[in-house]
Amino acid sequence: MSEATTGANEEDEIVTVNFKLTESFLDEIDDTWQGRGFNSRSEFIRYTLRDAVEFPTFDRDELIALLEAEEDVRTGRTVSAEEARERFGTDDE
Structure with missing residues (x-):
């Protein structure tokens, strides 16, 4: 890892981080x-x-739920707004 001082603050250092994608x-x-x-x-x-x-x-559970919902939409497993209101007990429209 290489390091360099930022110059703005003698205590802050820029550190190179390597990762794979x-x-x-x-x-x-x-x-x-x-x-x-x-x-x-x-x-x-x-x-x-x-x-x-x-x-x-998001926390991890929320992210997992979001990804599962994306998969449901992608595969056509969706519910109507009315079904969602009934499932979650809301009257918001």
Whole structure:
């Protein structure tokens, strides 16, 4: 791992982190950062990681439920809004 001082704060250091991705996922990342106006892949990844740490949205169970719901939609296993209201006991429309 290589390290470099940021200059803004003598105690903060930039540390290089290496990780592996599939090429297809890296292509998706590249399409995303370029489409959203980031200057580089690294800038986009830092922003995304910082955002995930500062504003965690899902816990693991919620993420699993979301992925299962996506699979249900993809395979046509969906329910009507009325069925969902009955299942979850809400009257919101």
